[in-house]
Amino acid sequence: xxxxxxxxxxxxxxxxxxxxxxxxxxxxxxxxxxxxxxxxxxxxxxxxxxxxxxxxxxxxxxxxxxxxxxxxxxxxxxxxxxxxxxxxxxxxxxxxxxxxxxxxxxxxxxxxxxxxxxxxxxxxxxxxxxxxxxxxxxxxxxxxxxxxxxxxxxxxxxxx
Amino acid sequence: xxxxxxxxxxxxxxxxxxxxxxxxxxxxxxxxxxxxxxxxxxxxxxxxxxxxxxxxxxxxxxxxxxxxxxxxxxxxxxxxxxxxxxxxxxxxxxxxxxxxxxxxxxxxxxxxxxxxxxxxxxxxxxxxxxxxxxxxxxxxxxxxxxxxxxxxxxxxxxxxxxxxxxxxxxxxxxxxxxxxxxxxxxxxxxxxxxxxxxxxxxxxxxxxxxxxxxxxxxxxxxxxxxxxxxxxxxxxxxxxxxxxxxxxxxxxxxxxxxxxxxxxxxxxxxxxxxxxxxxxxxxxx
Numbered sequence: 428x429x430x431x432x433x434x435x436x437x438x439x440x441x442x443x444x445x446x447x448x449x450x451x452x453x454x455x456x457x458x459x460x461x462x463x464x465x466x467x468x469x470x471x472x473x474x475x476x477x478x479x480x481x482x483x484x485x486x487x488x489x490x491x492x493x494x495x496x497x498x499x500x501x502x503x504x505x506x507x508x509x510x511x512x513x514x515x516x517x518x519x520x521x522x523x524x525x526x527x528x529x530x531x532x533x534x535x536x537x538x539x540x541x542x543x544x545x546x547x548x549x550x551x552x553x554x555x556x557x558x559x560x561x562x563x564x565x566x567x568x569x570x571x572x573x574x575x576x577x578x579x580x581x582x583x584x585x586x587x
Numbered sequence: 588x589x590x591x592x593x594x595x596x597x598x599x600x601x602x603x604x605x606x607x608x609x610x611x612x613x614x615x616x617x618x619x620x621x622x623x624x625x626x627x628x629x630x631x632x633x634x635x636x637x638x639x640x641x642x643x644x645x646x647x648x649x650x651x652x653x654x655x656x657x658x659x660x661x662x663x664x665x666x667x668x669x670x671x672x673x674x675x676x677x678x679x680x681x682x683x684x685x686x687x688x689x690x691x692x693x694x695x696x697x698x699x700x701x702x703x704x705x706x707x708x709x710x711x712x713x714x715x716x717x718x719x720x721x722x723x724x725x726x727x728x729x730x731x732x733x734x735x736x737x738x739x740x741x742x743x744x745x746x747x748x749x750x751x752x753x754x755x756x757x758x759x760x761x762x763x764x765x766x767x768x769x770x771x772x773x774x775x776x777x778x779x780x781x782x783x784x785x786x787x788x789x790x791x792x793x794x795x796x797x798x799x800x801x802x803x804x805x806x807x808x809x810x811x812x813x814x815x816x817x818x819x820x821x822x823x824x825x826x827x828x829x830x831x832x833x834x835x836x837x838x839x840x841x842x843x844x845x846x847x848x849x850x851x852x853x854x855x856x857x858x859x860x861x862x863x864x865x866x867x868x869x870x871x872x
Contacts, residue, residue: 449640449712454787454848458717481601485608492612493629494636496714496721496757499622500612507605514598547718550617551765553785559717 433586437479440467440580441487449494458558461566464491465506465539469532470577472510475587476517484510497543498550505542509535525571533567623734623750630723631752637712637723704857706730708738710850711755717785720763720847722746726855727754735815737856743821743844744768744809745853760847761822762787770822771810775800778810781823781841787848790823792839799837803828807841817858 444467452460468487471479488506492499512535513520520528540560547553580586616622708726726732728751738745738758746760759766760783767782770792777799781790795801805825811818823841830837 445636446640449637451641451644451713481598481605485605488609489612490633493633494714495716496719497716498613498719499616499625499629500609503612504606504609507602507609511598511602543718546613550613551718553718553764556717556786 433581433584434478436580436584436586437471437475440471440577441483444468445487445490445494448491459561459565461569462536462539462562464488465509465536466532466566466570466573467577468506468510469513469535470574472513473517473520474578474581476514478587480514481507481510497547501543501546501550504546505539508542509539512538525574528574529567529570532570533563536563536566626757627750627752630750630757631727631755634711634723634752634755637755641712706732706855706857708732708853708855710853713848718764720746720760720766720783720785720787721749722758722760722850722853724748724756724758724853724855725754727752727756729753731857732756732855737816737820737858738853739820739856740845740850740853742846743823744816745845745847745850747815748855758853761790761843761845762847767793768816768822769810769813770807772801772825773806773808774802775805777801778812779807781807788842789826790841790843792825792841793836795837795839796835797830797832797837801825801828801837801839817856 441464444463447463448460464487468479468484472484484506485503488503489499491497491502491506495502520531523531537560540563544553544555544559548555615625706726708724710722711725712723714721714723724732724738732748732751734748734751736748738747744761746758746763746766748756749759750757761768761781762783762785764783764785767780769778770781771778777795779792779795779799781792784791792801792807803825807822807825809816809818809820809822821844823843825839826842827840828837829839
């Protein structure tokens with residue numbers, strides 16, 4: 428097996444996640460949009476921590492900052508921290524059932540949004556609305572399907 | 588797989604590096620002047636992504652237009668013609684009033700307000716994060732767009748340009764919570780400031796003393812005192828006034844006229860008379 432086989436496929440999935448992040452949608456739907464980029468990078472960190480880890484998460488977070496318009500570095504930091512936790516515990520998390528994983532992912536997403544809010548509050552003084560936490564719930568609901576899809580994708584293209 | 592066991596400290600180091608880089612970026616972006624250029628560059632670098640991401644929507648609306656029936660197109664055409672006629676009628680009156688206004692201003696010895704140039708721009712992308720209300724426009728430096736240029740739609744003020752790329756630019760909306768705009772109440776002439784809260788349909792009117800005369804339904808217009816927005820454009824309507832004697836100021840909220848969450852086209856303004864020009868023109872008198 429080639430050492431860097433399938434790296435292109437990983438990046439393709441990350442690119443699609445970024446596109447989903449900025450795809451125009453009605454305002455009511457937008458509030459519920461899961462954090463696609465973070466979910467996909469978390470999957471790859473869990474599955475292949477040797478290939479995808481903090482560097483990828485940092486770059487993807489930075490791109491998210493540029494695309495979404497938050498202060499540069501805010502998403503990059505939050506992505507890196509959450510990915511770090513997953514990378515350190517990837518062996519444990521892999522052994523959980525999908526439902527348990529989804530709950531755990533919910534916890535990680537909550538941490539991500541908390542970090543994002545704290546940093547943004549410190550930098551630009553945003554106000555907190557409970558509605559900002561909807562993506563945590565939708566992210567949890569989406570996780571089992573995303574996990575299944577990406578695992579099929581990984582096995583199909585034999586990404587190692 | 589043996590790499591996993593030696594990854595512990597390495598991961599920690601990577602995280603440290605990532606955190607340091609992020610903090611560096613935040614400081615550069617928030618507290619230095621260079622950030623506007625950096626942002627402009629990055630915006631133009633990722634603009635293909637925006638085009639691709641909005642492709643499905645463009646295709647969908649394109650298909651809708653394709654299949655729109657002939658009759659509906661005729662109806663729409665008739666309606667638009669009627670609107671045009673009505674607005675042209677109002678414009679004639681406006682032309683007359685403007686002339687009169689200029690004459691009166693000349694009599695008073697104050698500088699005339701000149702009409703600016705306008706340009707229609709289309710919204711390419713709406714930044715989707717609740718912490719940042721910004722839009723990307725399809726006009727950039729090549730079309731003569733400059734930073735801090737005001738933006739309006741058919742109902743009221745939308746925001747201002749914050750960074751300009753060659754073919755696209757980014758605008759900050761009045762509802763962003765780093766944005767504030769100088770306004771004047773139409774009824775009483777009270778001057779105040781309306782700041783964004785990060786919500787699409789709410790602005791907060793700040794620093795109004797308890798004795799200020801303001802009511803629900805008052806129209807807030809741009810005052811022109813900020814030197815960016817030309818005077819007299821509608822911004823928002825006062826929607827809630829709370830008086831609490833224990834507080835130094837009233838709590839007043841207003842609803843923007845512009846439908847910030849569903850804008851498709853905006854009008855870029857070049858205020859003809861910049862503040863300095865007005866000052867210069869006023870001096871000989």
